[in-house]
Amino acid sequence: xxxxxxxxxxxxxxxxxxxxxxxxxxxxxxxxxxxxxxxxxxxxxxxxxxxxxxxxxxxxxxxxxxxxxxxxxxxxxxxxxxxxxxxxxxxxxxxxxxxxxxxxxxxxxxxxxxxxxxxxxxx
Numbered sequence: 001x002x003x004x005x006x007x008x009x010x011x012x013x014x015x016x017x018x019x020x021x022x023x024x025x026x027x028x029x030x031x032x033x034x035x036x037x038x039x040x041x042x043x044x045x046x047x048x049x050x051x052x053x054x055x056x057x058x059x060x061x062x063x064x065x066x067x068x069x070x071x072x073x074x075x076x077x078x079x080x081x082x083x084x085x086x087x088x089x090x091x092x093x094x095x096x097x098x099x100x101x102x103x104x105x106x107x108x109x110x111x112x113x114x115x116x117x118x119x120x121x122x123x
Contacts (some may be wrong), residue, residue, distance in 0.1 A: 002052050007081035007088075016071070023067045035059050068092040081107070 008096050036059055051057060072088045081087065 007075055007079035007084060012075065012079075013076075019067070019071050027063065031080075032060065032063070035063070045106075047113075051107055065098060 032057070036056060039055065039059065068089070072084075075081075075088055076084055
């Protein structure tokens with residue numbers, strides 16, 4: 001299945017791992033903070049649905065899009081494949097949606113936090 005769905009599975013998955021590792025290390029080592037300072041984003045995110053279109057989140061969306069775009073462009077040129085849009089971009093979308101759903105859980109917990117703090121104080 002991997003050979004029919006992914007272009008050159010061995011090199012593809014190794015390059016995906018290395019590319020993801022480089023992207024995560026750059027972001028966590030201060031690249032995200034550097035870009036946020038560059039565009040003037042604040043560290044405070046709203047405790048509402050507005051957090052998903054705050055500048056910090058928009059910066060991350062753009063970073064993810066650039067990383068996926070560069071990776072996909074390389075593989076589209078290096079090894080054109082019949083299912084390249086589904087295999088590369090579809091997998092990237094699944095990863096993004098999974099991350100986004102985790103962030104929705106975090107937002108819900110942050111929204112409930114004052115209520116839970118009130119219950120703890122009352123007890």
